[in-house]
Amino acid sequence: MxxxxxxxxxxxxxxxxxxxxxxxxxxxxxVPAGLGGKPSASASAASKAPRDRRNPTALPHGSGTGERVVYSLDDDRVWLVSARDRVQRTFRVRPGNLDPLPGTYWVSSRSNAVTGSDGVPIEHVVRFTTTADGIAIGFSAAVGDGSPVAADPGVKTGGIRESRSDGDAMWLFATIGVPVVVIR
CATH class of the missing domain: 1.20.5 (Single alpha-helices involved in coiled-coils or other helix-helix interfaces)
Structure with missing residues (x-):
């Protein structure tokens, strides 16, 4: 027994x-591969998204499909795109001095209000990757009069600053797991 x-x-x-x-x-x-902070294999395709030069605010062709945030490094512009590939909102941003590599990432963390790596109080932080040095890269709005604040060139920052109203829209749109497509 x-x-x-x-x-x-x-x-x-x-x-x-x-x-x-x-x-x-x-x-x-x-779990989406991009939550680990590295761009997906589609990085090369996403980096060459052609633009409609007659309409610079038009969503770049080849920037993905479905619900996503599209961020253009060259144009300092963001598009919030619905699941039906319709632009819900587009706006200009002011990037920090550290850029992510072109590719597809996913929103990995969010904070309602914190202090940025440059010492500026920020809100509606939407992070999607980190640098090799461990510096977070994400979208945020500076608390204050609502205008984007220029990055201090002496401080490494991955903060991509947006106005407070654009930050509110990003906060509502970009929840954990939403793709972020970074293009040139």
């Missing part, structure tokens, strides 16, 4: 270990 109960315990232990392993695999398989 002792051999039977130890066999049952061993069988149950093996089943439990297998279940935990399977659940860990499933959890990993459902």
């Amino acid at each position: 002792a051999g039977t109960s130890s066999g049952i315990v061993a069988g149950l232990t093996a089943a439990a270990v297998g279940a935990v392993g399977f659940l860990a695999f499933q959890a990993r398989a459902t």
Whole structure:
């Protein structure tokens, strides 16, 4: 009888270990790769999105499909795009002195109100990656009169500043897991 109960315990232990392993695999398989802060394999395609020069606020072709935030490094512009590929809002931003690489990321964390790495109080922080040095890159609005504040060139910052009204729109739109497509 002792051999039977130890066999049952061993069988149950093996089943439990297998279940935990399977659940860990499933959890990993459902988390977008970009939440780790590295651009996806589509980086090269996203970096060459052509523009409509007659309409500079038009959504760049080749910037992805479905719900997403599109951020143009060259144009200092953001587009909030619905699941049906309609631009909900577009606006200019003032980037910090650290740019993300072109590619697809996902919103990985948010903070309602904090102090930026440059010492400026900010709100509606939407982060999507970090640099190799561990500096967060994301969108935020400076608290104050609502106008974007220029980055201090002596301080490394990945803050992409937007007006307070644009920050409010970003905060409502860009929840955890929403794709952020960075293009040139």
